[in-house]
Amino acid sequence: MKSISKYNAAIYRNGQSIINYKLKDLNIKSGQHDFFYVISKNEGISQKELSEYLYVGKSTTAKAVKNLVKNNYVEVKKDEHDKRVHRLYLTEKGRETAPVIDAVFLEIVDIFTKDLTEEEKDVTYNVLKRFCIPFMKRKQNWMRKLIESFKLIYYSSAWANPM
Helix, strand or coil: CCHHHHHHHHHHHHHHHHHHHHHCCCCCCCHHHHHHHHHHHHHCCCCHHHHHHHHCCHHHHHHHHHHHHHHCCCEEEEECCCCCEEEEEEEEEHHHHHHHHHHHHHHHHHHHHCEEEEEHHHHHHHHHHHHHHHHHHHHHHHHHHHHHHHHHHHHHHCCCCCC
């Protein structure tokens, strides 16, 4: 059987290597360029929306955002209508950096797709999108079961029923 995961991993590793090399002078950790890129294209996005957009957990997003804030690329503002929601915006430094990251991301896409026709690019996009759907459904089901387990443990423990 052909190994799709082998090529998926190779694409990811090679892409990250190029991105990390080209953006090494920025104080953005590996893997956090994606977060910066999405925020730059969707200013005012909430942390929850960012997690959903990138298909990552909330804690992963919180760590990435914390680093971007610490390095003055992003600022967090509370939503005017719901103070529980944190909205993400680029700082001036972030706005100056965005074109550099855009250019590197476009270069990566060009490298990976340079030998593909437009039709092959469309097919590839649609197939990759279809790959994501079952993983996301499974992850959502797993998280739901995990939360239910925690609720069961909590409500049957001394924490919920102090004497």
